[in-house]
Amino acid sequence: MIFTRTLMLGAALAALGGPAVALAQAVQRPEPAPVQASDRPIAPATAQPERIILNLTADPAHAMAVTWRTAPGLTGEVQFAEALDGPDFIATATRQDAVTDDAVLAVREAAEFRAAYHSAVMTGLKPATTYVYRVGSGQNWSEWLQFRTAADTAQPFTFLYMGDMQNNILSEASRTLRVGFRKAGDAAFVIHAGDLINRHDSDNEWGEWFASGSFLYAQTPQMPTPGNHEYGRGPILNPQW
Template sequence: MFRLEHAFILISFLVLVSSSFAQNNAALGSPPWQNASVWPDRVIQNFNGDPSSSITVTWRTDSSVQSTIAQIAPATADARFDVASESVIANTEAVYLSSVMIDGVRLTSPDNAGLSAAHYHSVVFRNLEPDTLYAYRVQGAEGAWSEWIQTRTAPESGPVKFVYFGDAQNGILSHWSRVVRAAFARAPDARFLLHAGDLVNRAARDYEWAEWFKAGGFLHSSVPAVVVVGNHEVQPYGVGDQRSERVLSHLWRPQFTLPVEENLPDNLHETVYDVRYNEDVHLFVLNSLSAEMETQAEWLDNKLSDSDSKWRIVTMHYPIFSSAQGRDSADRRDALLPVLKKHNVDLVLQGHDHTYARGSIVQTPERLALGEEGESVQVMLVNSVSGAKMYEFSPDGWDSYSEYGVTLERLAENTPFFQVISIDGSRLLYEAYTADDQLYDYFEMLKGANGLKSVSRGQRETISERRFATTGEFKNAPPL
């Protein structure tokens, strides 16, 4: 039954957020961890090259740092392992926080009024050894170094574990922090972190990114991030008559160093890309906000056709099958679902609906595996949320999508999650945990030599279904 108090969730959220700038920036002033300085901060790893032989790092300083370097060395047991370090000159990009140039017109970014320009620096360390522990550090002004940060290149093959987060979006520092830390405690050996969009609420607003970087702490710099554009990574700029359409935040490309697909339109660069982590795992990242879904569908079709990896995982923000009322994306489903089914994509990881949903499309009869235990599955799909903004689940679940052969298998409301995905040869283990580290959902997927997949659940205990009616009182997270 729909409850009246939930009708005000979205409205109250928008009202509270609209007053947030005055609360946090004017009354209290910028926190000491927001403003850039000559010291490097917001250090983050992404993939932009072969993960087995390269490490990609981006960081920030104030605009006085015109050029700088980073260093890397094999991380050995020696006290002074760093004597063997090598230096790499960084690329540097200026970002004007309080305004942005759009179509030849400089428009204001009111959320960042009074903030000085910053410089973002990036390097790609190349010619590294696979599955090897390295230590790197980055410099701001001369002599202003970060600590040495240890990280490991990808193995060419073998087991891989990663963590998947749905929307963080709001209450980032206050509430999302505990989810990230719980994920690290559960999976300290994760090789990368996947963020399925809406990392923040207003992506042109520097303060929200300050919270996101602080909430993730050292994990951003030591574990590579696969980042997906969500609808809150785009927003309008300017005021009054000089107001733009919603465009990608001017902070996205400078602060992440992501692959550029040259055969795609410029507006899709660094938002649509793939990462072949190793011979077993291949990731495909889509920009589900773009109107150019047919272009992306063609790109995905070609990429999947060329992929020889055992496991292919697609991630996007808007879900193929919505789990919240009034949020269906039929045009995206029409463009992408045929490609996902054609290539029997193993896992589709999504966000946006601020609920939890997992379900699958079963194999067509002519593709059913014979003599295998468990249900034969063609595509498994997940919608998830990791932050403190919540919606009610669609009243009919996924029943309205029955024509597509999809079955909803687990759902939740009012609960942030993190998901740990472990891949070892022909076995994929999926586990969804609550922020207090309780197992909520899991399955094991086995892939045969013929590519057919069977999914089964063992005897592991999971907690009972979580709905608004069966969980604690819900209030929106404190606004930023």
């Protein structure tokens, strides 16, 4: 409708000796195709913890899982405590070593990609309680993040349900996720119904997915379900999953 009206305006301008052709051509000019994340050079994993994500456990009232990534060769640790109004919790934080897997992956952007993947489960938590935590090792730590455990009795709760983020993840799909959190900032968790990315082996696309949620993924547990785009050949999930 907008294009039709522009042509009608162009015809009217032509009758008056105006630049009808130039106006029509300006409207028809296509926008450049966005550069796909998988076409960009790959960025190496860093010593600073990245791609931090909370995951629910079988008992979310008493335990919470967390995973993150760093450069290879580094160990990992999680520190956590009950949240207080000030920073005094730091002195009494519980320290727990993470399980670390140094991996060499074949990704779309490079023949070999090296990174250390860390995972830990924070246990002994109290129900319906806010906790703070950070991950890292040595001199490299995340900011202090926080989450709330589930109640140990049946209580109403809210959750977010996300469909295929998949394409233009950071530039466009992130908007839906972030508006969802504006509407339901107290969501207990987020379900992702598969196809988080478009190309299963693109580290850049996985990076965009994590960037789209940023600290939100690190403070609200995520429940992703793999779709067909998370699989490579046959019934095998891509290792980055």
